[in-house]
Amino acid sequence: MLSYSQFSMLRRIVLGLSGLVCLLYAVLALIMRNPAPISPWLPWMSGALGLFVIFAAARLAGPDQVRRAKDELFRHDAQxxxxxxxxxxxxLYPIFAIPLSLDLIAWPVAFAAMGTLSAAAFLLSFVWCDMRGG
Structure with missing residues (x-):
């Protein structure tokens, strides 16, 4: 059985790793000028695996511990x-507009980078806020 603090720590680690995978994918796409610098399934798989791990941990922790881990601070951090x-x-739209208009970056690369950077921004900022508060 996991305590609420163990569950919160595991959630932090899993979301942080998923965010780092998304960030790595975006950076590699921009550096390599390739919309698929590594397997395009990797960001999706890290998120799906993270979802599975968090749900499995929630089952191990039990509803009371999960409820304690999802307190007001959690909701504030998520918001x-x-x-x-x-x-x-x-x-990201105006940031990528200039290189796109100057043909410094291809549309598929920008699309891949912007999508994974958006996901990374949410995941990593949640982890940052959660670490600050907890």
């Missing part, structure tokens, strides 16, 4: 991460 993810995703 903050959603705001950061939204604004990062929105800001």
């Amino acid at each position: 903050t991460a959603q705001r950061v993810g939204f604004w990062v995703a929105l800001s």
